[in-house]
Amino acid sequence: MNSFRTIVNAGVSTHTLAITSRIATLGSCFADSIGSRLAALKLPTLANPFGTLYNPLSIHKALDYAARATSIPAHTYLQHDDVHLNYDFHSELSALTHDALAHRLEHRVETAHAFLQQTDYLLLTYGTAWAYTRRDTGEVVANCHKQSAALFDKTLLTAEAIVASFESTLTTLRAQHPNLRVILTVSPVRHIKDTLALNSVSKSVLRVACHTLQERFDYVEYFPAFEIMLDDLRDYRFYKADLLHPTEEAEAYIWQQFKARYFDNALLAFADKWTSIQQALTHRPFHPASRAHQRFLRDTVRRLEELKSFVDVEEEINSIKLQLIS
Numbered sequence: 001m002n003s004f005r006t007i008v009n010a011g012v013s014t015h016t017l018a019i020t021s022r023i024a025t026l027g028s029c030f031a032d033s034i035g036s037r038l039a040a041l042k043l044p045t046l047a048n049p050f051g052t053l054y055n056p057l058s059i060h061k062a063l064d065y066a067a068r069a070t071s072i073p074a075h076t077y078l079q080h081d082d083v084h085l086n087y088d089f090h091s092e093l094s095a096l097t098h099d100a101l102a103h104r105l106e107h108r109v110e111t112a113h114a115f116l117q118q119t120d121y122l123l124l125t126y127g128t129a130w131a132y133t134r135r136d137t138g139e140v141v142a143n144c145h146k147q148s149a150a151l152f153d154k155t156l157l158t159a160e161a162i163v164a165s166f167e168s169t170l171t172t173l174r175a176q177h178p179n180l181r182v183i184l185t186v187s188p189v190r191h192i193k194d195t196l197a198l199n200s201v202s203k204s205v206l207r208v209a210c211h212t213l214q215e216r217f218d219y220v221e222y223f224p225a226f227e228i229m230l231d232d233l234r235d236y237r238f239y240k241a242d243l244l245h246p247t248e249e250a251e252a253y254i255w256q257q258f259k260a261r262y263f264d265n266a267l268l269a270f271a272d273k274w275t276s277i278q279q280a281l282t283h284r285p286f287h288p289a290s291r292a293h294q295r296f297l298r299d300t301v302r303r304l305e306e307l308k309s310f311v312d313v314e315e316e317i318n319s320i321k322l323q324l325i326s
Contacts, residue, residue, distance in 0.1 A: 008224055008232040010257045015181055015221070016264040019043065019310055021120045024112070027059050028052055028127030028187040030225055033251050034258060035123070040278075041271055042311035046115040049108050051090025054127035054187075056162045056209065058142035060169040061088055063122075066112035067172045072105050075137065080145055087134070087141040116173065122180060125225075127187040129157045129205035130194050156201065162209035163216070174219070182220045183262075184210045188229030190244050223261065228254050270310060277303055281316060289325055297324055 017023065024046040025035035035047025050062040065072065065088075076087045077098060084101040085094050093108070095101035131140045132152040144152060174180055186206045190199050203226065214222045229238070229246055236243060238250040246254070259271060280300045285293040301320050304313045 005234070006231045008228045008257075010224055010228070010261040013221060013261050017043070017121065017262045017267055018264050019267050019270055022046075022115070022118055023121040023123060024049075024115060024119050025123040025125070026050065026053065026063055027123075027125030027185075028054050029125075029189060029245070030185055030187050031123060031125040034125075034255070037255055041274055042313075046112060046119075049112045049115075051092045053090065053142050054191075055129065055131040055140065055142070055157060056124075056126045056206070057131060057140045057157060057165050058088065059124055059126065060165045061140075062142070063124075064169045064172065065109050066116055067169065067176070069109060069113040072102065072109070076139075077101070078145065078147070080147065085143075085145045087139075087143065087145070090143055091145055116177070119177065119180060121183060122173075123183045123185065123223075125185045125187050126162075126206045126210070127189065128191050128194070128199075129162070129202040129209075130191070130198070131155055131157050157205060159205050159209040159212060162205070163212050166209075166213055167217075170217075180219065182213075182217075183223050184213060184220060185223045186210060186226040188226045188246065192244065223258060225254050225258075228257055270307070273303070273307070277307075277316075281320075288323060294325060 019042075022044040023035075023038055025031040025038075025048055027048070029052060031048045032052065035045055039045040039047055049066075053059045053062060064070075072086060072088070078085055078087060079098075082096060083094050084096065084098050085091055086101065086105060089105065093101070093105060095104060131154075132144050133140050133155055135151060135153060140155075140157075141152070170182065186203060190196065191202065192199065194202060207226070210222050213220045229250060233246075233250050233253065238247055238253075239245065240247055259268065263271065277300065280296070280303075283296070285296075287293060297320050301317055301324075304317050304320070307313050
């Protein structure tokens with residue numbers, strides 16, 4: 001029988017993640033999704049520390065702040081109503097006073113800088129090649145924060161500009177950490193405010209930039225999340241009600257492809273064990289004091305104890321021990 005779908009096989013990377021690998025993710029929603037799943041597996045993970053970022057230049061700029069541990073320039077701050085924000089970061093990073101926001105951002109930069117000192121992998125997810133440039137400074141912003149459109153010019157980034165920005169930022173990071181590897185992805189979420197036609201133009205620019213970077217630098221790989229969603233999962237049942245964002249089922253499918261490509265055999269085995277234990281940890285019995293459930297709890301503690309040499313599971317063990325009846 002003929003196949004009725006196009007299966008996108010991401011293959012297996014020659015540079016795989018181990019249980020001790022440290023990975024930082026930055027960019028659009030896919031960086032959040034993969035980052036949270038990696039963290040849930042107990043891998044040392046820094047997931048989107050600067051909030052959701054969409055255009056590559058802003059992603060690189062945030063990464064550059066962290067790499068150089070530099071202060072945030074005063075001219076990037078703004079106030080909208082009674083909320084203080086920053087043009088280089090998502091609106092989730094906001095505060096009711098300038099000092100509070102400055103302190104929060106400086107802390108994020110310091111945390112990211114410290115984490116990057118020992119990072120093995122960097123996952124960058126580009127969302128759009130459309131960017132907004134401040135007319136007063138000529139700088140690309142990460143977020144307009146609902147300011148007047150008259151303050152900005154909307155521009156389509158070129159693949160060349162994205163490549164040059166990437167090279168400038170990664171030169172700094174790689175000088176500090178020569179073994180750092182980069183995984184690039186393009187978000188499959190469509191930006192319909194740009195119209196579907198211009199969204200296609202945007203995604204094309206991003207894809208060309210990623211291809212160029214992969215060809216130019218031997219430490220860069222591309223993971224085809226965009227192609228998996230648009231070709232392999234070519235059906236609206238894999239989209240949420242907005243018809244733009246992947247469903248949990250779709251995210252789980254892409255996650256399985258990511259694991260198959262990047263996890264080494266030991267990490268794959270651990271992931272299976274940990275998924276089973278997570279299911280046990282969420283189990284809610286009808287009769288907590290029953291012999292059967294108490295045996296179940298002791299067995300779960302035993303399974304957790306077997307993992308102590310690999311990951312920190314003290315919190316989970318202590319939580320279960322509180323449920324045990326002596």
